[in-house]
Amino acid sequence: MPMLVRWMGDDPVMTRQDRLGIFIRKLLSHSPLSAEDQREIRDLPYTIRRLEPNEHILREGEKAKVCPVLLQGYAYRQKTSADGGRQIVALKIPGDALDFQSLYVETADHNLQALTPVELAVFAIKDFERLVAPRPNLARAVLVDILIEASIAREWLLNIGRRNALARLAHLLCEIFYRVQQIAQEDVGGFELPLTQEQLADLLGLTPVHINRTIKILENAGAVRRISRRLTIGDMSKLRQFADFSDLYLHRNTVSGI
Amino acid sequence: MPMLVRWMGDDPVMTRQDRLGIFIRKLLSHSPLSAEDQREIRDLPYTIRRLEPNEHILREGEKAKVCPVLLQGYAYRQKTSADGGRQIVALKIPGDALDFQSLYVETADHNLQALTPVELAVFAIKDFERLVAPRPNLARAVLVDILIEASIAREWLLNIGRRNALARLAHLLCEIFYRVQQIAQEDVGGFELPLTQEQLADLLGLTPVHINRTIKILENAGAVRRISRRLTIGDMSKLRQFADFSDLYLHRNTVSGI
DNA sequence: CGGTCTCTTGACCTCTGTCAAGTAGAGTGG
DNA sequence: CCACTCTACTTGACAGAGGTCAAGAGACCG
Structure with a gap:
């Protein structure tokens, strides 16, 4: 592991x-x-x-x-x-x-x-x-959880509908990093993605072959690194640039009411 | 109107x-x-x-x-x-x-x-x-409403991520028809879409030009009709065939519990 | 009846998909 | 430690769906 x-x-x-x-x-x-x-x-x-x-x-x-x-x-x-x-x-x-x-x-x-x-x-x-x-607090937490997942789905619609393969992949990687970071207790700087290229393709509405080509672009730019087959973040700011990423849609600590 | x-x-x-x-x-x-x-x-x-x-x-x-x-x-x-x-x-x-x-x-x-x-x-x-x-009944209704919208977003992800332009457009038209039908009190058989081709493009992650080409295919097949600029359903069963449409994701009248 | 917004169409381009062959790791058994 | 196998990754050649550009035609509106 x-x-x-x-x-x-x-x-x-x-x-x-x-x-x-x-x-x-x-x-x-x-x-x-x-x-x-x-x-x-x-x-x-x-x-x-x-x-x-x-x-x-x-x-x-x-x-x-x-x-x-x-x-x-x-x-x-x-x-x-x-x-x-x-x-x-x-x-x-x-x-x-x-x-x-x-x-x-x-x-x-x-x-x-x-x-x-x-x-x-x-x-x-x-x-x-x-x-x-x-x-009520718990009921609200459940609801907010559901709403945030819906918000992520909307961002994915934008991602798949309007961004090209490069930005699309970079965006997904940014999101995963932010989300993992959020629930990790320690820094997850160099965390490794457990996704195969086929799974990335199915996440992004692309084909495995094209994912492969796209990863290589990110890798050559230094945004991403690979140790054997495992994908790792190389340079988060570069990745964000490729991705046109903003974390607003993740609704981190932005609850209304109580 | x-x-x-x-x-x-x-x-x-x-x-x-x-x-x-x-x-x-x-x-x-x-x-x-x-x-x-x-x-x-x-x-x-x-x-x-x-x-x-x-x-x-x-x-x-x-x-x-x-x-x-x-x-x-x-x-x-x-x-x-x-x-x-x-x-x-x-x-x-x-x-x-x-x-x-x-x-x-x-x-x-x-x-x-x-x-x-x-x-x-x-x-x-x-x-x-x-x-x-x-x-509780009203709270639940609000929740179910939110969940159904989320379900629709997931179907759209499949639609935009994995279906070609023809199936994609047909699927959207099916969905709109079903949804309008559902809240209409009378039959909406020949209802007219109020969407421009540019809006259809923005709904489907395509371009207006390609929407135009795709509408023509549906029209030639008789799945869809046009009076001047207004789009109308021609043959629902044909449209469903193009679309690979199932209404499961709309969760019509399928609530659990009370 | 001119102005504006859509729609339509054709020519061309490019991003991504398809196909196919080959390579490299990871795991397994000898 | 070395074959063997399986799966995933890699790469190149080619194809095609959909995008881009541009010009013209229809609607609709004041």
Whole structure:
């Protein structure tokens, strides 16, 4: 395992409550929660589930019976067109709740799968609902989480609809870096991307071959580095220039109300 | 005004409460609301605001102070890239709430503008919050509304990322037809699109010239018709074939729980 | 009836896709 | 430690969908 997961703690000393720390940190990054709110989350019963890359967490058309939160690894939402084209429509990183949607809507409209080996904390929907319903702060945190994911989807629409391959790739890398940085407890300066070029292609509406060519441009410009096959950020400011990146759409610590 | 707005009622006999009917109908299309819930909405104070095409309802970076609902006309969410590329990231039709997001998040991450001449019902955020907070059914309806918009954004990602121009355009036309049909009280068989080719281009990540070429293909196939400049559906089943369209992602009448 | 905004069309260009062959790591078994 | 295999990456030649440019034609509007 590369350093990417170091700060996610495989530490056997961690208690069950500790393991949810990353989830709480994620929620706190956009919503204020009282110490009691946090404790209530930590005290919620859950089971740990581990999946291999590309295993399904939820399938299009299904009804979810549980509420999974990503503790380790990456996951993605994916849809396919009739002619087999695959599009990844969301990328989830450690700390992200994977399926708040199923708390409120009957059937899944996309496939939810593990991208890397993942570890999930799986709550029962009933438990989660009972927790959130009477606590406005938590209900709001869930809502804000949903809204931020929607905002990211809109930025992706702009990215895929209007930016060329180079800017598109740079933009995605910037976003991942910012998001990982946000939930990491330490600096993630040189973190390594666990994405294959095929996955990058499916994220960006491009082909693997063109991703390869585009990475090389970023690499030659020094914006990105590679150790063997692993992609690493070389020069963030260069990357941002390529990307036309602004983090406004990530809504970091910009909650209204309380 | 073409038949498109006929069923939206400019009828002067309509009371203030009546005018909100289309909003309630939209909410009912995905969430059950008691008669009392509905009355509470109708009794909420609001002001009417009319805007011309492309006028801003909300600007990126701003904080909304009101909660607008679209009564007549179309509106859109839009983002631009550094090199001036414009992408429409959401299309709103009569009955749609335009900005539930601002109830929960500090700053707007996109521009919200009128596409045609529009009529808005504008609620005060405070009023709306006071209405929704103690009513779980209404809170849930707001949430489901937000989730369905997010689902549409994901389908658009697939559409723009993986479908060619022909399927892409056909898919958008199918979606608009289904959505308009859903809130219309009568059959909207031959309804006319109020979109220019440039707007279609900005919706689909294409150029106006290519939209023009693509419309002609659909027209020659009989999937679409044109009277002067106005686009009309010619043959829905053909259009669906071009589009690889399934309406699952619109989540029509598929709510979980109460 | 001139002005303006769309739409239309053709010629040409280029970004990205396709195909195909080859290379390099990572893992496995001997 | 060395084959062997599998998967991912790399590269080049070529193709094609969609973009760009530019000029002209239709609508619509005062």
